[in-house]
Amino acid sequence: MSASAIEFLLHENTLGVSQQLMEAAHVVPHQFACICSGSRDAGPMHWHRDIGPGEPAPLRGMISNMEHHGPSYLQWNIALYDDSVFWIVPRSHRRINTDEEHRQLAENPSVPLPGGIPVELNAGDGVVYTHLLLHWGSYYSSKMRRTLHPGYRPFGFAALPNVHWRHWEPGFYHHLSKTARKQFEIWDALFFQELDQIAAIFHIIINRDTDQFRVELVALHPSPHDQMVSIVMLSKLAGKLYSLKHTSVTSASLWGNGRDITYLGNHFTPEQVTELWQRFQPLDEKLKLPKEAYQPGFQRTSDYNPNDMPVDFSVEDFIKSWETP
Structure with a gap:
């Protein structure tokens, strides 16, 4: 373009x-x-x-x-x-x-x-x-x-956006006008700030710091409504980090432009990512269907429920699922 x-x-x-x-x-x-x-x-x-x-x-x-x-x-x-x-x-x-x-x-x-x-x-x-x-x-x-x-x-939204990745890579905007370049520099920084924020939340979960998790969740998702939706989106990202660290799948096929998930992954050792993914396992199991099936209108087969959030599983239930060894 x-x-x-x-x-x-x-x-x-x-x-x-x-x-x-x-x-x-x-x-x-x-x-x-x-x-x-x-x-x-x-x-x-x-x-x-x-x-x-x-x-x-x-x-x-x-x-x-x-x-x-x-x-x-x-x-x-x-x-x-x-x-x-x-x-x-x-x-x-x-x-x-x-x-x-x-x-x-x-x-x-x-x-x-x-x-x-x-x-x-x-x-x-x-x-x-x-x-x-x-x-x-x-x-x-x-x-x-x-x-x-x-x-x-x-x-600066009330919640973690449903689409929170990007497909453009830093650097191309140096060929744009000075005004546009300045805009992209600001936007580039916003993406990296959010990635750093998510990395901090993941380390908090790994360390089982429940009080700080509550604080950081409000910073990520200020609204009192639908905080579990943001937690589900974090769980999906944790799963992609696990694939990045423990499989041969390419970063570009995992998430957005590929470079951002590599940047996020650099905040963690493979062992830490394994521990992080374990923290999300109880939630991940609640998101799944009994077996894989084709989901009309969703473009592919999956063993995840396409429509429904977990029943009777709140933010506090999520915290309880990992707060003690």
Whole structure:
């Protein structure tokens, strides 16, 4: 993506609108992408939400987070040419799949859903939406398509955002204008500050410092609502750290740009990561289903519950699960 395109995504009509929709001290780019036509017709894609099954938390937990605090991630489709490929199911970001949707997604996820509507974008039009929304690429053809697809997340928010990673790497912004470069330097520092904050929380959990954990949890998630959702997201990140330290999987395939999880991993020895992951095991077991299954609308099979937070497992229950050896 060119420097001018990136600077457009910092404009009042893009970043500025995202700031209006998210109540936070800072709103920061998470990714810069462009959806392009291919050299041949590829046909319809699958209806989906841009989340995995229970990843980074069960859907109902993320919906509750949004209802209490507003959206913590927004993504855009901005058409450079007329674009009628994109479909949505309005208000589906506020609920799990209906029984009818579940049946149809299981049978054929590549045809219109009940209540689905096309989003007709003329060149220069944009639509902003949350990644929790059911949406569909109705037909990918060789017809010219260039649709910018940026995403934005907050810092200084009431909770740990549902999307708390990034896909851009430090350094590229040195090729931008002085004003844009200064913005990215500030945003870069915010990402690293949050990673340091998460590392400190993980060390507190390893050390079983329950009082300090309560203090740091409030700093990470100031709202009294849905703190368990942030803890679930921390558990997913702890699992990725375990994979980073104890398997051959690449960092880029684990989380965001790959460099950030490597930076986070450098705060820990392999033994500490093992101990950290053990602390999260009781919670992780409560997040799982009895067996692996395909989850319609979530893009893959999984043994994690795609929709439901653990029942009768509070912040204090989580603390009790690891506070004593």
